[in-house]
Each structure stands twice: as C-alpha cells, then as structure tokens.
Amino acid sequence: MKQHSAYMYPEFNGIAGKTLLARTLATVLDVPFSVSDATSYTQAGYVGDDVDMCIQRLLQAANWDPIRASMGIVYIDEIDKVARKVGSGGLEGSRDVGGEGVQQALLRMMEGSTITVQAKGTPTVLPPAGSDGRSRAGQRNPGLAGPRPEAYSIDTSNILFILSGAFVGLDSIIKRRVAKGSIGFTAPLPSSSETQGSGQMPFFTPNTEAAPNMLDQVEPEDLVKYGFIPEFISRMPSVTTLSPLSISDLRRILTDVRGSLVSQYTALFGYSGIEIRFTSQALDEICQKAFQRGGGARGLRGIMESLLLEPMYEAPGSSKRYVLINGAVARGEESPQYWPKNEANAFWQAWSTEDERYPGGSR
Structure with a gap:
C-alpha cells in the first residue's frame, strides 16, 4: 500500500x-x-x-x-x-x-x-523530398x-x-x-x-x-x-x-565513507608524488567550521578547497614531498607544514606527536 x-x-x-x-x-x-x-x-x-x-x-x-x-x-x-x-x-x-x-x-x-x-x-x-514515405516494396514506412x-x-x-x-x-x-x-x-x-x-x-x-x-x-x-x-x-x-547533520555525521562523511573528501585529496596530491596528512584536531576543526556555516556536507568541500589552496600550488613541482595539516592550519592561524623527500621520519613523527597531544587523536 x-x-x-x-x-x-x-x-x-x-x-x-x-x-x-x-x-x-x-x-x-x-x-x-x-x-x-x-x-x-x-x-x-x-x-x-x-x-x-x-x-x-x-x-x-x-x-x-x-x-x-x-x-x-x-x-x-x-x-x-x-x-x-x-x-x-x-x-x-x-x-x-x-x-x-x-x-x-x-x-x-x-x-x-x-x-x-x-x-x-x-x-x-521526415521523408525525403519527392517521396511519399513508402519503401521500395510499396509498403508504408x-x-x-x-x-x-x-x-x-x-x-x-x-x-x-x-x-x-x-x-x-x-x-x-x-x-x-x-x-x-x-x-x-x-x-x-x-x-x-x-x-x-x-x-x-x-x-x-x-x-x-x-x-x-x-x-x-x-x-x-x-x-x-x-x-x-x-x-x-x-x-x-x-x-x-529530517534532522540536520551533527558534527560527528560530518566527520564520518569527511573521512569514513567511500570516496570521502580526505581520500580524494590524498589521491590528488599522490598523483604529484606528495604525501598529505590531516591531524585529528584539523579534521574536527573542519567539521566544526562546516557545522557553523550550515549547508550540510556540501560545505565541507568549500572549506577543504580554501584550506588546501596553498599546498596545491606550492607543493607540486617543488622539493616538498610531505604536507601536514594540523589544527592551527585549519583555524587559519598557521601555514601548512612541509618536509622534503629525505625527511620522511620527521614528517611522520610530527603527525603522530600532534595526534597524541590531542584528546581526540588516533580515532
């Protein structure tokens, strides 16, 4: 019914x-x-x-x-x-x-x-000029x-x-x-x-x-x-x-779903041989900003585009091979952090240290 x-x-x-x-x-x-x-x-x-x-x-x-x-x-x-x-x-x-x-x-x-x-x-x-619409056999087409x-x-x-x-x-x-x-x-x-x-x-x-x-x-x-x-x-x-999306809903959309924005931008930087990582605090700051703006999940892409505009132009074709986005970067207080190819250990260490200090890290 x-x-x-x-x-x-x-x-x-x-x-x-x-x-x-x-x-x-x-x-x-x-x-x-x-x-x-x-x-x-x-x-x-x-x-x-x-x-x-x-x-x-x-x-x-x-x-x-x-x-x-x-x-x-x-x-x-x-x-x-x-x-x-x-x-x-x-x-x-x-x-x-x-x-x-x-x-x-x-x-x-x-x-x-x-x-x-x-x-x-x-x-x-339409039939050709001078034709009555019949086939050669004389049948109407x-x-x-x-x-x-x-x-x-x-x-x-x-x-x-x-x-x-x-x-x-x-x-x-x-x-x-x-x-x-x-x-x-x-x-x-x-x-x-x-x-x-x-x-x-x-x-x-x-x-x-x-x-x-x-x-x-x-x-x-x-x-x-x-x-x-x-x-x-x-x-x-x-x-x-229908209820509006919560911050936790936005977080799942940003990171967990298939084809999430984080995975898309990670793959985009990967095409240029660049590794990019987001700290847990940065992800929460992005979701908080999208929640305050309204517009639901559509607002996440605009925030990500604005946030990654500088590294998308600075990193490709340069000596920078690693990019870290932390909470201060997401709030607009600092610029993204970069590391060259031979400083991979320093990059991973900085990322893990940021997450350990954040109460919601390693989620």
Whole structure:
C-alpha cells in the first residue's frame, strides 16, 4: 500500500542525501524515478512548467514505457514554495497560479488519475523530398510518415509521490499553537519528570539538551495556516522531519565513507608524488567550521578547497614531498607544514606527536 510522504528539513541546515534517500528506494524496488523542483511549476496555461512535467520525466526514466512509469516514484523538492499566497502585494483576490493552482494540479495526480503526456523531444524522421514515405516494396514506412506527435496515457494511481521542503516560518506557526495550550488556568501542569528537561513544551521547562525541532510537532492545521489546502494535506498521510547533520555525521562523511573528501585529496596530491596528512584536531576543526556555516556536507568541500589552496600550488613541482595539516592550519592561524623527500621520519613523527597531544587523536 502506497503512502505519499512529505520530508521537512530545518532552514539553513543541510540534510545529507534527501534525493539519494528517495533514489535508493527506487533502486531497491527497481522502479523508475524522477526528480523535479516545485519552484518552476505554474498552473496550466501560464508561463512556466506544467505539473504534468514530473510525469513526463518519470516516463523518460522508464524509457517511454507507460506501464513501468505508472509504478514509479516522483520526488518533488521545494514543495513549500507552492504554499497559497493570500494578500500578496495587497491583491487578495488575484489568482495564485504558482501556489494553490499547483496544489490543485498535484492533488489530481496524487489521488489517482490518467495523465496524457506528449512525447516531447522524440526524434521524428521526415521523408525525403519527392517521396511519399513508402519503401521500395510499396509498403508504408512508419518511420518516414512525417511529423506525428505521440501521446502516452499514464495512470497515476500507483505512483508514489515524495515531497520535501524547508517550510520556512512553519515553526513559528507551531509555536503559537503550542503556546495557546500552555498558558492560562486550564493549562496542564508539567510533572516532576517534565521539569527535568523532558516533557511538554514550551514554557517553564528547563532544557539541558539540544533545542528541540519544532517541526516534529507539526499538525495538519499548521500546514493549512502555512498555505496548503486541506485536500492536499490529506493526500500526505506520512510527514517526516529530517534532522540536520551533527558534527560527528560530518566527520564520518569527511573521512569514513567511500570516496570521502580526505581520500580524494590524498589521491590528488599522490598523483604529484606528495604525501598529505590531516591531524585529528584539523579534521574536527573542519567539521566544526562546516557545522557553523550550515549547508550540510556540501560545505565541507568549500572549506577543504580554501584550506588546501596553498599546498596545491606550492607543493607540486617543488622539493616538498610531505604536507601536514594540523589544527592551527585549519583555524587559519598557521601555514601548512612541509618536509622534503629525505625527511620522511620527521614528517611522520610530527603527525603522530600532534595526534597524541590531542584528546581526540588516533580515532
């Protein structure tokens, strides 16, 4: 039994692999998969992409097989951008072609309907000049019959829709709703265990742990106030909140996963005959900086590029054969340390000494 799903992720905090999560599901199930961005969608007849475009991409992913496409997965990101806009610019009665109009079009597909998709981009072979499109045997050649637009009918009843977005401002709506039930003479009193940092929110409850994610408490009425029509919300029975990457998550992405950034840059320097090593403190400093910047794992590459810009130009073609990046280098307080080819022992000694002095070394 399929259940359309919605992913919510906090603003300015990168989430690793939202699309990969849905794509992996499609790979495991061996079904077609398409990715779309809701910001480009408008109501049919207006400038922009029609909502049917997501079904066309799914049909392309299915190699133009309507039966396979009717059992695929459609992933639409930035769905929060199609929330209904009321009173924008003082035009409360104006038609919202990029908001409610898109929701209505998506609603029709999510509840199950037959969509007619034009096969845009398929090559059409024209007959040679003076030819009627027949072969030498006198039979009509379908490939030379001239322009013939094809259309495919796709049944969306068995297509799984996965929607995701940051939902900026939704947390404020949730806070106002929760606050109404936490103030006044009829407000429930927190128990002794709740006063220790766990229990109902939001007032007079000390919190010794990390700040809770308000999106975890979302209710359908919050999404209606945010700008979604009730019919659209009822078609998304499963709403999941994704947590931002922690520093330990970033550390694993930086060093442990297959094709990690550390292994990539180590191999890059190795092509020039240069050995580069990072101390544990340097790796933690890089992850801490990426966490503070936001943007998730994507921020790691920018930090690494900036950090290794000097050694990437200084070391190749010189007498430098060993490069060490320690915590001070990662913080921008010092320049990278270099050793020539005949001082390999000094390089390895410096690296091990740095890790021994750092509490989190040799991890």
